[in-house]
Amino acid sequence: MKIKAIKILSLLITISFLFSLVACTDNADNTGNQGNGQLSFNKLSNDTYEVSVGGATAKDSIVIPETYQGLPVTRIADRAFANCTGLKSITIPESVTEIGSYAFYFCTALESVKIPVSVAKIGFGAFTSCHKLDKVYTDDVAKWCAIKFENEGANPLKHGHNLYVGETAAETLTIPEGVEIIEKYAFYGLRNSTKVVMPSSLKTIGAFAFSGASSLTTVDIPDSVTNIGDSAFARCTSLLKITLPNSLSTIGNLTFHYCSSLTDITIPASITSIESYAFRDCTSLSMVMFEDPNGWTIAESSGAIAGTGTPILPKTFESPETVASYLRQNYRSYYWTRSTQSIAP
Secondary structure, X not given: OHHHHHHHHHHHHHHHHHHHHHHHHHOOOOOOOOOOOOOEEEEOOXXXXXXXXXXXXXXXXXXXXXXXXXXXXXXXXXXXXOOXXXXXXXXXXXXXXXXXXXXXXXXXXXXXXXXOOOOOEEOOOOOOOOOOOOEEEEXXXXXXXXXXXXXXXXXXXXXXXXXXXXXXEOOEEEOOOOOOEEOOOOOOOOOOOOEEEOOOOOOEEOOOOOOOOOOOOEEEOOOOOOEEOOOOOOOOOOOOEXXXXXXXXXXXXXOOOOXXXXXXXXXXXXXXXEOOOOOOOOOOOOEEEEOOOOOEEXXXXXXOOOOOOEEOOHHHHHOHHHHHHHHHHHOOOOEEEEOOXXXXX
16 A cells, blocks of 8 residues: 555656646746747846747737836847748837847738837848738838838838838828938838928938839929938839939939939039949930039049049030930949039030
8 A cells, every 4th residue: 555655646746747847838937938829038138028939839910018027028039930921910019129130031921010119120131021011000200210220121111012100001101300311221112102201301311211112203302411322212113203402412323223214304513423323224214404514524433533534525414315325324334423623615
């Protein structure tokens, strides 16, 4: 009897031990790791948490909590939900300020996403290969303009294309007064906006800011803008007209690359350089007017000093059709610079 009792006691101890192991997997350990269908949390050095999928890989809908163990959840970890091919819906709380690199990589079932106004940075490739993504939501366009996107794949608009402000589709995208910088890649891939209204406070339009915004037809850039980044309006294939401000001095590399519907443009007198391929593949461009045709030279190197390249005589600019051909085809890869000294006709 004693031996039997010992065996039963031993069996009970073993069962109790096994239940304790199961409980450890269901609840967070010291690092916040969870399993059995629950998210994983990792404590950061600033006493906040970052989140990843943990054991919730089979879920099609995930709600990230604002806090974990009494501390805020501020970051979605690198590759946090990568390859969660069944994930259709993700709710990101206002506590999150950063979305890590490849966080939603290859979430091929994800249909929409709302980026909270608290998010200030989205890492490299965060939404790459989210091919089913159709709608992207924000509550504040000014906050959206300030997000640091590390590349085009960081922006959910690359695949989502359709931006909603609140619940309203942004057919006319209005950048609020007070915004001074539209960060690079901010509206990369945008397709449901046909018009952009820019504020008088705007100074900088970042590289690739509107690249691939294929439904834009007109853009009026205010006189406050002094810098437009490379490829800022590349592949805006519906763009018919764009007004450049007198405050601008440079048209950057590939700025209007493949704006295939653009027919004419005026180059303000303030412009002193046009960098390579600025109007490459602008196949409809037939009229280009230079407000100041004097002092222009072309060179194959970006390091050429203004006035030291091959001169373009002012009389050349008398034909807008010829100038258009030069910019889109003949000298499209050259760097155009203008010195303050005029060249005799």
